[in-house]
Amino acid sequence: MQLHLSTGTTSExxxxxxxxxxxxxxxxxxxxxxxPGSPLLLLGHGGGLHKGAPGLVARAREAVQxxxxxxxxxxxxxxxxxxxxxxxxxxxxEMRRVRETGRPLGPVLGPFNRSLADRAVPEWRAVIDALxxxxxxxxxxxxxxxxxxxxxAIGIPLAAADRRIRALIVGGSLAYPWLLxxxxxxxxxxxxLVPWDDPELDRASGFALFDALASEDKTLHAFPGSHFRVPxxxxxxxxxxxxxxxxxxxxxx
Numbered sequence: 287m288q289l290h291l292s293t294g295t296t297s298e299x300x301x302x303x304x305x306x307x308x309x310x311x312x313x314x315x316x317x318x319x320x321x322p323g324s325p326l327l328l329l330g331h332g333g334g335l336h337k338g339a340p341g342l343v344a345r346a347r348e349a350v351q352x353x354x355x356x357x358x359x360x361x362x363x364x365x366x367x368x369x370x371x372x373x374x375x376x377x378x379x380e381m382r383r384v385r386e387t388g389r390p391l392g393p394v395l396g397p398f399n400r401s402l403a404d405r406a407v408p409e410w411r412a413v414i415d416a417l418x419x420x421x422x423x424x425x426x427x428x429x430x431x432x433x434x435x436x437x438x439a440i441g442i443p444l445a446a447a448d449r450r451i452r453a454l455i456v457g458g459s460l461a462y463p464w465l466l467x468x469x470x471x472x473x474x475x476x477x478x479l480v481p482w483d484d485p486e487l488d489r490a491s492g493f494a495l496f497d498a499l500a501s502e503d504k505t506l507h508a509f510p511g512s513h514f515r516v517p518x519x520x521x522x523x524x525x526x527x528x529x530x531x532x533x534x535x536x537x538x539x
Contacts, residue, residue: 289416300350305358307416310409311367312360313337315346320422321354325530326429328410328444328451329359330437332458332513333399336366341516345432353527356423360413362436363405373401391486396462399439406440411448428530434458434479434513435487438495439465446471453529455479458487458513461494469498475529476501479516480508487513 294303457479
């Protein structure tokens with residue numbers, strides 16, 4: 287699929303460009319003077335959010351400024367600048383009713399997230415194909431994926447299907463059977479984040495997901511509170527810099 291990139295804007299050493307691949311909108315963040323073949327970080331957003339969510343943008347800019355990576359985010363189906371299907375609208379309406387009545391979310395969220403993942407995984411693979419045609423990224427770029435909740439439901443099947451994904455940070459998801467099945471095919475290094483006091487995402491799901499992953503190199507990080515507030519600075523293990531290899535930081539070139 288053809289890649290369309292805007293001219294972009296530059297701020298504090300980061301070039302930000304809008305992109306589309308096959309009609310899917312996204313954003314690419316890159317160093318002003320990128321090192322060819324530098325790692326590429328794929329950033330997934332949570333359910334109900336989008337490619338421009340503040341926390342996601344902050345992670346993207348940090349990956350560029352601190353590690354010299356490029357980073358990319360796209361809107362998941364029915365999110366951000368993308369239209370929702372009639373089926374998506376029915377699922378969302380049902381989720382709202384379930385929340386209002388205090389019933390478990392899993393029976394509704396599971397099939398909805400699977401539908402989103404089935405659509406989003408081919409889109410992410412097309413975006414990777416397109417970006418590998420850029421000289422600053424290239425066909426041999428080391429690629430990581432990061433994201434929670436909906437991004438986990440998409441990222442684990444993506445890593446299971448695409449060997450170009452070399453490292454993964456995920457978490458904050460219910461342990462759907464189809465997601466556990468995909469996790470059993472993931473062998474790359476993984477960090478799993480578990481919100482310890484989340485009213486909608488039980489701890490047991492986080493443990494089940496961690497246990498299902500086939501990776502020999504995997505760690506679990508639990509933190510107080512819910513997935514709405516992730517204290518990333520408290521467990522910054524330099525995970526992607528270690529597993530993807532970081533070029534010299536932008537400010538030191």
